[in-house]
Amino acid sequence: MSYKGKFRVWRGDSEGGELKDYEVEVNEGEVVLDVIHRLQATQTPDMAVRWNCKAGKCGSCSAEINGMPKLMCMCRMNTFEEDEVVTVTPMRTFPVIKDLVTDVSFNYQKAREIPAFKPPADVKPGEYRMQQVDVERSQEFRKCIECFLCQDTCHVIRDHEENKESFSGPRFLMRIAELDMHPLDAADRQHAAQEQHGLGFCNITKCCTEVCPEHIKITDNALIPMKERVADRKYDPLVWLGNKIRRRPA
Amino acid sequence: MTELERHSYDVVVIGAGGAGLRAAIEAREQGKRTAIICKSLFGKAHTVMAEGGAAAAMGNVNSKDNWQVHFGDTMRGGKFLNNWRMAELHAQEAPDRVWELETYGALFDRTPDGRISQRNFGGHTYPRLAHVGDRTGLELIRTLQQKIVSLQQEDFEATGDYEANLKVYAECTITELMKDGEAVSGAFGYWRESGRFILFDAPAVILATGGVGKSFKVTSNSWEYTGDGHALAMRAGATLINMEFIQFHPTGMVWPPSVKGILVTESVRGDGGVLKNSEGKRFMFEYVPDVFRAQYADTEEEADRWYKDADNNRRPPELLPRDEVARAINSEVKAGRGTPHGGVFLDVSTRLPAEEITRRLPSMHHQFKELADVDITKEPMEVGPTCHYVMGGVEVDPDTASSVVPGLFAAGEVAGGMHGSNRLGGNSLSDLLVFGRRAGMGASTYVDSLQERPKIDEADVDTAATEALAPFELEGGENPYSIHQELQQSMNDLVGIIRKEEEMEQALGRLAEFRGRIAKMTVEGHRQFNPGWHLALDLRNMLTVSECVAKAALLRQESRGGHTRDDFPGMNAEWRKKLLVCKLESDGSVDVTEEQQIPMRPDLLELFELDELSKYLTEEELPAK
Numbered sequence: 001m002s003y004k005g006k007f008r009v010w011r012g013d014s015e016g017g018e019l020k021d022y023e024v025e026v027n028e029g030e031v032v033l034d035v036i037h038r039l040q041a042t043q044t045p046d047m048a049v050r051w052n053c054k055a056g057k058c059g060s061c062s063a064e065i066n067g068m069p070k071l072m073c074m075c076r077m078n079t080f081e082e083d084e085v086v087t088v089t090p091m092r093t094f095p096v097i098k099d100l101v102t103d104v105s106f107n108y109q110k111a112r113e114i115p116a117f118k119p120p121a122d123v124k125p126g127e128y129r130m131q132q133v134d135v136e137r138s139q140e141f142r143k144c145i146e147c148f149l150c151q152d153t154c155h156v157i158r159d160h161e162e163n164k165e166s167f168s169g170p171r172f173l174m175r176i177a178e179l180d181m182h183p184l185d186a187a188d189r190q191h192a193a194q195e196q197h198g199l200g201f202c203n204i205t206k207c208c209t210e211v212c213p214e215h216i217k218i219t220d221n222a223l224i225p226m227k228e229r230v231a232d233r234k235y236d237p238l239v240w241l242g243n244k245i246r247r248r249p250a
Numbered sequence: 251m252t253e254l255e256r257h258s259y260d261v262v263v264i265g266a267g268g269a270g271l272r273a274a275i276e277a278r279e280q281g282k283r284t285a286i287i288c289k290s291l292f293g294k295a296h297t298v299m300a301e302g303g304a305a306a307a308m309g310n311v312n313s314k315d316n317w318q319v320h321f322g323d324t325m326r327g328g329k330f331l332n333n334w335r336m337a338e339l340h341a342q343e344a345p346d347r348v349w350e351l352e353t354y355g356a357l358f359d360r361t362p363d364g365r366i367s368q369r370n371f372g373g374h375t376y377p378r379l380a381h382v383g384d385r386t387g388l389e390l391i392r393t394l395q396q397k398i399v400s401l402q403q404e405d406f407e408a409t410g411d412y413e414a415n416l417k418v419y420a421e422c423t424i425t426e427l428m429k430d431g432e433a434v435s436g437a438f439g440y441w442r443e444s445g446r447f448i449l450f451d452a453p454a455v456i457l458a459t460g461g462v463g464k465s466f467k468v469t470s471n472s473w474e475y476t477g478d479g480h481a482l483a484m485r486a487g488a489t490l491i492n493m494e495f496i497q498f499h500p501t502g503m504v505w506p507p508s509v510k511g512i513l514v515t516e517s518v519r520g521d522g523g524v525l526k527n528s529e530g531k532r533f534m535f536e537y538v539p540d541v542f543r544a545q546y547a548d549t550e551e552e553a554d555r556w557y558k559d560a561d562n563n564r565r566p567p568e569l570l571p572r573d574e575v576a577r578a579i580n581s582e583v584k585a586g587r588g589t590p591h592g593g594v595f596l597d598v599s600t601r602l603p604a605e606e607i608t609r610r611l612p613s614m615h616h617q618f619k620e621l622a623d624v625d626i627t628k629e630p631m632e633v634g635p636t637c638h639y640v641m642g643g644v645e646v647d648p649d650t651a652s653s654v655v656p657g658l659f660a661a662g663e664v665a666g667g668m669h670g671s672n673r674l675g676g677n678s679l680s681d682l683l684v685f686g687r688r689a690g691m692g693a694s695t696y697v698d699s700l701q702e703r704p705k706i707d708e709a710d711v712d713t714a715a716t717e718a719l720a721p722f723e724l725e726g727g728e729n730p731y732s733i734h735q736e737l738q739q740s741m742n743d744l745v746g747i748i749r750k751e752e753e754m755e756q757a758l759g760r761l762a763e764f765r766g767r768i769a770k771m772t773v774e775g776h777r778q779f780n781p782g783w784h785l786a787l788d789l790r791n792m793l794t795v796s797e798c799v800a801k802a803a804l805l806r807q808e809s810r811g812g813h814t815r816d817d818f819p820g821m822n823a824e825w826r827k828k829l830l831v832c833k834l835e836s837d838g839s840v841d842v843t844e845e846q847q848i849p850m851r852p853d854l855l856e857l858f859e860l861d862e863l864s865k866y867l868t869e870e871e872l873p874a875k
Contacts, residue, residue, distance in 0.1 A: 013778065029506020031621070041731040045782035046775025050291070052472040055512045055617060057388065058294045074620050097443055098779040108292065112412055116400030117355030125349040126308075129364035135357045139382060142357060142389060146293055182355065215616075 001028035003082050005035060010089040011047065013098045019087065026077050032088065033061055033072035036100075048099040056213055059147030063100050064089045069149040069211045091152040107148050110168040113196070114175055118187040134183045141178035141222055143214045144171065150208035150218060156201045167198035170208035170218050177222040180229065194230045199223070254447035254711070259285045261693045262437055262452040264424050264479060267295035268387075268682030269662025269689070270458030271394035272347075276690025277456075278401055278416045282697060285450060286398070287419045287439065289474050293395045296460050296472050297682065300387025301515035301613065302371055303379025304683070305676035306344035310365040312560070315376040317341040318857050324677060325858075326541075327373040327571045328641070328670020329810045330866040331492070331826055334850045335648035336668040340677070340684050347683035348380050354400075356393040358382055370520040371675045373571040375545075376560075379676040384515050384613045390679055422448060424478070425787055426714040427455060427486040427658070430704035434486065434657030438714040442784060445777020447715055451706050454693040456651075457483060457644060457660040458686065462496075462795045464788075466637035467735075467742035470502055470513040476788040477795035479664035483644045484794060484834040488653040491666040491829045491845075493642035493795070494802035495812040497673055498747045500575035502636025504593035509621050511636040514596065514614060516675040518631075519568045521610050522557055523598035525579070526630070527587035533594075534567035537578035541865045542570060573672045573811045576635040580747055583634065593634035599627055635747055639678065641669045641812055642798070645831065650692030651685055657696060657704065661689035671811025721786040727772035730786040737764055737792060745800045750816045754804040761797050765838075768793060797840045798832040805830055805842055823868040 005026035008019045024039050033051055040047050051061040054073045061072040066087050080086055094102035150170040156163050168176075176197060180189040193199045204227075206219040216222075261277040263270045266288035277284040288295065307320040320341035325332050348366065352358070358380050359367040368377040382389040402412040424439035428449075436451045459479030463471025480490055501514040519525070527533050535553075538546045546567045547553040553566035568575065579594050589595055598607055604627035608615050611626070618624040618631060643666035644653050651659045662682045669677065721730070744757035768790060773783045808822040809815050829845045855863065855873050863872055 027507065029622075030508045034508040040781060041729075041735075045729060045731065045773070046780045048779035048781065052290055052294050052296070052474065053299050054472065055299070055509070056620065057385075057613070058290075058298050058472070060290065060294050076621070101443075101779055104291070112399055112402060112406075116396055116403060119353045119355075125346070125353050128349075128352045130357075130360055131364055132360040132362075132367075135360060139357050139359075142382070142392065143385065144392075145298070145388065146392075179355075182357070185355075 002026065005077070006083070006085040007035060007039065008085055008087040009036070009039070009047070009100070011099050012096065014096055017096070019089075030077045031073055032065055032075040032077065032086065035077065036072060036088065048097070048101040050101050057145060059145030059213075062091055062147045062149050062152065064091060064152075069152045071147055071149070071213050074213055091148070093152045093154075093158045094148075104148055106164060107146070107151060107169075107171065110172045111175070113168070114172060114179070115187055117179060117182065117185055120184045120186050123184065128184060130183045137181045137221070138178045140216055141174050143216055144174065145214060146171065147213060149211045149213065153207045153211045155205070155207065156198075163198070163201065167201045170202070170223065173197060173199055173202065173226065174216070174218050174222040177226040180226065190230050190233055193226055199226060199230060202227070254449050254715070256449045256451065257285065258451045259283050260452065260697050261285075261454045261456065261690075262287065262450045263456045263458055264437065264482070265295070265458035265460060265662070265664070266292060266418065266420075267297040267458060267460055267662060268390050268394060268679060269686040270295070270456070271391070271398060272683050272686025273456045273458055273661055273690040273693070274416065275394065275397055275401065276687045277694050280691065280694035282694050283415050285417050285419060285452070287422050287424055287437070287450070289423050289442070290421065292418045292420045293391060295391060296474060297391045297679070298388045299470065299472070299513060300390065300679055301384040301513065302517045302520065303369055303381030303386045303676050304344070304348055304390065304679035305371070305374060305378045305674065306348040306380055306680055307341060307376075307378060308345045308348065308366060308368065308380070309376075310361055311368040311377040315378060319375050320344070320378065321854070322857055323374050324674060325670070327674035327677070328672050329821065329826070330670065331810060331847075332670030333648055333667030334854055336685070338854060339648060339688070340668060340681060343684045344680040347680065347687065351390070351393050351683075354393050354397040356389055358389070369517060370569065372516055372519065372569045372575070373674040374676065381517070383609075384517050384611050386679065390682075419448070423784065423787070424482065425718050426710075427482050428706050428710055429486060430707065432487075432656055433704045434655060435704035436706050438711060440718060440777075443779050445780065445783070447718070449706065449711060453700055453704055454657045454659065454697050456689045456693050457658070457664050458662050458689070459664045461640045461663040462792070462799070463637045463640070465737060465741050465792045465796045465799070466746070467738040468502065468511040468635075469637040470499060470511055471637065477791045478788065479660065480643060480798070481791035481794040483653060483655075483658065483660065483664075484832070486655050486658055487834075488655045488658055489645040490642055490798055490832040491645045492671070493640070493666075493798040493832055494806050494830060495641035495671045496637060496799060497572055497639040497641060497812045498576040498635040499638035500572055500579050500635055501596055501633040502638075503622065504589070504632050504634045505591035506622060512617070512621070513636065513638065514631060514633050515611070516572070518596060518598050518611060518614060521598070522601040523568070523596055524566070524601065525568055525575070526595045526597060527582045528589060529587055533582055533587070534570070534575065534578055537574060537581070538567050538570065539574060541862075542574070546570065571672055571674060573814075576747060577814060579633070579635055589632045591632050593632040595630040596633045597630035599629055604628075637742075639663065639673055641671060641673055642666045642802070647692075649688065650695070651689035652692050652696065659689045659693050661685040671813060718787060721771050721773040721783060724770055724772050727770045728767055730771050730773065730782055730789055733764060733767055733771065734785060734789060734792070737789070737796065741796055741799070745796075745803055748814050748816050749803055751804065754800055757800045758797070758804070761793060761800060764793055794834070794840065798842075801840055801842045802830040802832060821866075823866060823871075826866060827868070827871070
């Protein structure tokens with residue numbers, strides 16, 4: 001069941017680099033990450049790659065396999081023909097550090113810019129009561145393993161570096177939706193979603209949903225409902241009137 | 251003098267899993283400037299792998315539950331070798347720690363009346379595990395990560411700098427602790443990305459580095475689990491206890507080979523899954539040990555009734571503590587009743603409707619579908635034991651988490667004592683929260699008590715730098731990957747789930763040989779993000795902890811929890827009173843000595859029936875009738 005697989009892996013750093021060809025053993029039941037590890041152990045000991053759990057739970061080993069954003073640990077070798085060249089490149093949206101490792105600090109910056117969960121003022125720890133159906137919407141988004149593949153694939157930033165400043169990307173717009181749908185969150189999130197995090201940039205092409213290894217329906221369940229919530233408030237005559245006659249506290 | 255980046259903090263936390271993050275939150279809330287250092291990116295720590303839940307006697311599902319019952323279950327699970335004070339604090343404080351997570355934004359699954367739902371698990375008398383499907387660890391780490399961010403946002407409001415009082419140094423490895431006389435004075439390490447050195451000047455260091463599983467071949471642990479904290483503590487003069495006790499989780503994946511060892515959550519059994527051998531027999535009924543006979547069903551009918559009516563039936567034997575189940579599976583496979591790939595069958599497909607399985611066990615469904623092409627709603631899984639957790643760790647004071655070295659604290663898996671000879675499922679996530687917080691408090695109190703700040707000795711910094719670069723110096727030596735593979739194979743084969751004297755002696759011989767080979771390794775390439783170099787440095791730690799495990803295991807002449815001796819099959823009450831303490835000698839070798847356990851407080855002893863105590867304690871230890 002073992003064969004010599006053909007791999008083409010991007011090697012280099014922030015200064016530049018190139019695709020290099022390797023022939024490496026592939027065994028039954030293996031995933032791309034196994035083969036990358038074998039390369040490291042036998043031919044390229046200094047090849048940089050991030051990984052942790054090897055079970056699709058930590059979201060560390062994100063890369064592009066034949067151009068598709070994927071987790072290397074969840075990409076099985078039997079999805080390729082034996083003579084097919086498997087090309088592995090780093091995520092394109094983020095700056096390369098070395099080989100398959102990219103600088104994903106953009107994501108941590110954006111995470112910081114979203115105000116945290118605001119606990120309800122009058123409910124003590126231990127007294128939180130929420131119904132399962134009400135927590136399920138946010139729970140879906142909390143399945144996110146922060147692999148940042150949705151961020152990588154989103155064309156708003158993939159092809160437009162200049163948008164990074166004003167667009168937080170699907171992962172963090174979904175985080176805002178998660179907090180907005182949290183049954184007990186006491187903060188107002190809708191204005192900021194639009195004005196500070198660039199919800200309006202998203203034109204619901206669903207690329208993020210397609211690459212999500214957790215199969216979260218990012219577009220349908222987070223981004224579109226969030227757009228609707230923002231729109232309702234923006235264009236609802238009562239809300240509009242309320243905002244006009246009652247000054248919101250600072 | 252070594253060129254390096256320098257930082258000064260009140261408290262440095264090494265490790266960013268549950269224990270590390272909870273410790274850092276506490277230290278920062280106590281007003282201490284705190285650094286968190288982790289080998290991976292922030293939010294990727296091994297805690298994400300925890301599936302089942304966090305055990306806390308909240309009594310939401312069965313109101314009979316309380317801390318006393320949880321304490322009793324924990325002691326029983328650890329075969330009474332546990333540090334009883336830690337088990338007591340843990341059982342008492344776990345509910346508050348779980349409720350606190352809700353104020354940070356965690357969203358646990360709910361009961362019909364809107365409280366946190368709780369599930370059954372091995373060794374727990376009542377449904378006790380707060381959970382989110384089978385991805386509880388992810389919820390825990392993300393919640394704590396987001397709490398850290400919220401504290402940084404507060405600091406930003408106050409100072410204009412997110413990192414004024416709490417900063418995460420991600421992809422940074424600590425290779426040595428610094429000391430001023432007896433006391434800790436800081437930590438030395440390198441950035442993984444650039445290979446550049448970094449020095450933290452700090453009077454208190456909290457170790458929260460997790461476990462040692464990467465010394466074994468078949469393991470559920472990630473690459474980070476190289477026993478760094480265990481080894482750092484020893485090199486700094488601290489002691490380790492209980493290192494002979496390694497938990498082999500009974501259900502790891504056995505096929506395909508590349509995923510061998512990856513965890514299959516105990517929730518599968520908690521929610522109704524059963525274990526069968528190749529003859530289709532539910533074999534666990536044959537393996538209920540005497541000490542547990544009163545609590546476990548002896549017929550399939552009674553076991554099945556328990557899921558609906560737990561008050562009037564005894565528990566299914568599939569829910570025995572992990573050590574019992576792992577040994578049973580091992581025996582079935584050895585007796586020739588294993589599956590084609592050398593495990594046993596774990597079946598939930600005939601026990602629950604498909605939609606129920608995908609709702610309760612979504613990530614297991616996903617994992618088997620994607621990695622093994624198995625649909626667990628239609629067919630059984632193949633499972634076998636996998637190295638999962640080390641009960642042993644740094645010997646700490648239960649209340650403050652302080653080691654014997656002033657200024658050095660430990661919490662979570664790297665600390666020893668809490669779980670005795672075997673940890674119950676669900677007690678790890680609660681352990682992280684309870685003792686993470688206590689370590690944060692202990693470190694803060696210690697810093698406040700200091701008259702003078704301990705200083706870094708520059709000569710020690712130079713030595714640490716030279717040692718870290720040593721693998722680049724030699725040419726033509728062995729590659730660290732191959733030594734690592736041999737080390738894992740040796741530990742798996744010779745100090746694994748069933749142990750024999752001659753095999754352990756053989757293991758010690760090999761470990762001595764690895765020590766020589768590791769000193770002569772060669773690393774290729776340069777210092778920038780070089781996994782070969784990183785492994786070379788981690789190997790040193792793996793070797794030290796492996797030596798502790800093998801030496802302590804050889805000395806303990808009994809079988810208890812995560813230590814099974816083929817040549818000493820029974821439990822021995824005299825050995826229960828003894829802890830094996832590992833210390834590093836000046837020549838780098840491991841010395842193991844016996845230490846007496848502190849007898850359990852009388853009011854805690856009273857929580858057990860005399861009958862049960864007499865199975866574990868010596869005649870003199872038993873309370874007067």
